[in-house]
Amino acid sequence: MKQFFLFLALLITASQIHSQENLPTDYLSKEFHQGRREAFRKLMPANSVAVIFAYPERVFSKDINYNFHQNPDLYYLTGYKEPDAVLLIFKETQGTEQAYNEVFFIREKNAAREMWTGRRLGVDGVKSQLGISNVYNGKDFKDFAVDFKKFDKIIYDNIPVDLRNDNSGFDLSGLLQTFKTKAEIIKEDPVSLEYFRSITCTLREIKTPEEMELMRETVKLSCIAHNEVMKAVGPDMSENEANGIHAYIHKRYGAEDEGYPPIVGAGANGCILHYEENNSTKIDNQLLLMDVGSEYHGYSADVTRTVPANGKFTEEQKAIYQLVYDAQEAVFKICKEGTPLIDLNKTAKEVLANGLIKLGIITDPKDVKLYYPHSCSHFLGLDVHDKGNYSGPTSALKENMIITVEPGIYIPANSKCDKKWWNIGVRIEDDIAIKKDSYENLSAESPRKWQDVEKLAAQKSTFNEIKFPKI
Ligand SMILES: [Mn+2]
Structure with a gap:
């Protein structure tokens, strides 16, 4: 008898699991x-x-x-x-x-x-x-x-x-x-x-039109998230809460997840390349570096924005930010079919080295690696660091590739430079679709110029109005 009920229960169970409705x-x-x-x-x-x-x-x-x-x-x-x-x-x-x-x-x-x-x-x-x-x-x-x-x-x-x-x-x-x-x-x-x-x-290094559509979607909604956080963020917010706004917006627009552990680091934390703790309770009057991208139907965005929590860059922050921006612009200019991959980082490094020398932060161009220790670009797609031919004879940009362009400068405390530069960490990262003779910046909807970042940061976000109970 007991077995009969178990059988009945299984029957009911089986019939209760209908095919799913309201799917994307x-x-x-x-x-x-x-x-x-x-x-x-x-x-x-x-x-x-x-x-x-x-x-x-x-x-x-x-x-x-x-x-x-x-x-x-x-x-x-x-x-x-x-x-x-x-x-x-x-x-x-x-x-x-x-x-x-x-x-x-x-x-x-x-x-x-x-x-x-x-x-x-x-x-x-x-x-x-x-x-x-x-x-x-x-x-x-x-x-x-x-x-x-x-x-x-x-x-x-x-x-x-x-x-x-x-x-x-x-x-x-x-x-x-x-x-x-x-x-x-x-x-x-x-x-x-x-x-x-x-x-x-x-x-996988070449995206089909169907993939391109999903890539546009994932990058677009990640930009909406970045923009909202730029508006919402303030000195009293925690890193984790800023991270949470990203996550909420990703899901609001149908992304299943993040494409990688989000990096949301204020001040000194922004100088840690893969900072993932995101546990500082107060961002304070510091720069907030946010490297966050959604995963939408498998496809990852990879966008970084750096924003002053109080809405205004200091002179030093602005100088570093502008330098990173200039490096990014220089790399964009060579984003087209035929450019050897190796030239992307070479270009970024050159601009950053010259700029750091001008600012008196380094004297030998080789020392650029102290403050710019990573590389400028990687493929982007199903993996955030997507598969592709990074080296070898075929390692040049081709139409319908998607790459990131992400120069950065990170000056941890106790670096051998004037301490006015310490704890400034800036990265600007965009997702670039390669065309025959040019490129398209898929993440252009999130502002990159320091003036535009300040302008957006001055706005209020819906998230500033929400009142939750105190605990
Ligand atoms: Mn990246």
Whole structure:
């Protein structure tokens, strides 16, 4: 009898999990993912197979996981957003009775589990919603007839080792083990890894029109967030609250998350390149450096603005800010197809070095690296530091690439210069789409000129009017 009720409960559970309503309508299309798999296949060498795994789930706290984030390469190729999956792409058509050139093993549907941990697409869902026709449950990988040894090349990415194993044999750990056994992989093959890196970089560094649209969206809403925070921020606000306004606006406009841990640092904290604590309770009359970008349907923005919390730059802050601005402008000028990537940072460095010498902060141009220790640009897309060919003969800007341009100057306390410069940290970062003969600044909606920043900072924000109870 007890079992009967359990059965009944499962039935009810299963029927209660309806397909989801009111979802965003601007996800990447199945045709996009299909096209990307075709493009991937084209770049594969003869008689090869590519094997792409989902990312692992990670523990946040005891039995609670971090929000799952898909491996951007697998998302790019399939649109699948669940863990415990592996995609095989074959260069040549396989099968005798039924021809296929790809096969996708995914997480099985499970009504009881889905009531706890959310909906699963399942085999039918993947077929209908993602448009992949050859789909099986993960547990079928083991017995799937694929002879890896017959291929000249097996193409795969780094294999993670620190994995949870539920001993089912078909969670990620099980899928990886099956792959390693079938393909007789004892240790990663550098040539396989290089093929994978090269193919994914070559594809992902150029954005398709669909990707470009999502990039515009994610950058646009990140600019709205930056602008609102510029208006809202004041000396009494905490770094964390400023960060929270960004997050609220991202979600208000449909972004799922941030593309990376937000950096919201006041004064000395702004001089720490990857400052992520954001725990200063009072910004005070300091500069606030905000490097924050949303993730919208997988695509990350990466925008930095630096704003005086009290709305007015000091003379010293203004001088440093203007110098960073000038460096950015100089780099923009060479943003077009054909410019070698290496020239971007060279240009930024030159402007910054000359400027720091003029201000008496350094005397030897080589010392620019003391205050500008990073580089000027990276690709932007599904990863905030996106895949692309950063070096080598093909490392020049091409049409439909998206890069950041982000010079900065950071002068921590006790630096060997007049102490009037200490604790000034300025970065200005914009997201740039490359065209044939020019560029488009996708983040132009957020002001960059110091005059415009001051003008916006002088305005009041809706967030200044909201009254919450005291605790
Ligand atoms: Mn960046």
